[in-house]
Amino acid sequence: MGQESTAARSRTQTAHAKLNLVLRILAREASGYHGIETLFQRLALHDVVDVTVSDAPKSLTCAGPSMPANGLGPVEQNLAWRAAEAYCAAAAWGTNWQIAITKHIPVGGGLGGGSADAAAVLRALESLCPTPLGLARLLEIGGRLGADVPFLVSEEALAWGWGRGDRLLPLPALPAMAATLVAFSEGVNTGAAYGAFADARVARGETVSAYAYPPDAFGSWDFVAALATNDFEQVVPSLHAGVALVLPAVRDVARQLTAQGHASVGLMSGSGATCFVLHPVGTTVALDLPEGARVVTTTTMGPATA
Known part of the structure; x- marks a missing residue:
């Protein structure tokens, strides 16, 4: 037919x-x-x-x-x-x-x-x-x-x-935040990142359990910033030299913004290699970049644009 x-x-x-x-x-x-x-x-x-x-x-x-x-x-x-x-x-x-x-x-x-x-x-x-x-x-x-x-x-x-x-x-969308992303010409192999993490977990003898989060855990950027974490950060810096240099820098920027009274998140996304800082719209952040890295600026999607 x-x-x-x-x-x-x-x-x-x-x-x-x-x-x-x-x-x-x-x-x-x-x-x-x-x-x-x-x-x-x-x-x-x-x-x-x-x-x-x-x-x-x-x-x-x-x-x-x-x-x-x-x-x-x-x-x-x-x-x-x-x-x-x-x-x-x-x-x-x-x-x-x-x-x-x-x-x-x-x-x-x-x-x-x-x-x-x-x-x-x-x-x-x-x-x-x-x-x-x-x-x-x-x-x-x-x-x-x-x-x-x-x-x-x-x-x-x-x-x-x-x-x-x-x-x-x-979840209810949070207000838009500025996002400064540090991207690299070379990424991280996701399978290799999972393998490295699994090996590290076995070496530590670590047990695995899900966390319990309160109902309002993600109801504001202050709450999100307090809970933000990425398990891959334990191993990816050893796999990617750029992440090893940039991740401490984005964490420092986030800490400085938090000390100034601004909710901020500094993390690596997914299995890497992109590192990012979330900060209030209208503010800017400065980062020293290693060779092969570039900054991409954008915003998170908030209630008005979701």
Whole structure:
């Protein structure tokens, strides 16, 4: 039976980056994956994803100021391509698609750029599909693609995630904060970071347990700043010289701002390598950067823009 002709239709989506304001690594599952618990925060910084459905051959092109010089590897391994394949399979939709991504999110830096692009593809195809799947199915598909994808599919500004990031509790968005990001030309291999952390945990004889957080734990930036943490910071500085230099600097800036009465967070996002400072909108921070690092300025998504 031949494929029906598809009239070309297009959809453009913004694919927003994320930060992890809390990231704790829990026990390793029988499958080999580690459970996590994390506080996701969406950023205004975003890629632009254009999706067209038509009879033309399937394609994925990436360009833009954050594209690495050596590209992103085989298109079939790109999360955006995999998201399109997974969506069409789930919807039993025999269309072809063409995806064009303009990259503004630093690649391989723990900001969820690839996951954001995949989430944008899922949302775009959902809007174009003659038989939409619904949000619950999109979240399920996203969870199979990666731990950040369900949150980025959801379009929430702030959410608590656990399991593999696929279980989400939306939280009221907090007021926008300025975000100064320090990105590097080289990222951190996520598998290597998990492996190093697991080895360090075994060496310490550490047991694993989930924390209990009070109901209002994430109801203000002061509370978030008091709880902010990232377990990967225990091992990634030994894997990435840039993080080893910059992470203490962003922590110092955050401490100085806190001493001045401003809520501030200084952390590494995800498994790295991007380090960041959150500070009040209208303020600026100065950081000495090592070779190969650059500053990206943006804001968090607040109630008015979520």
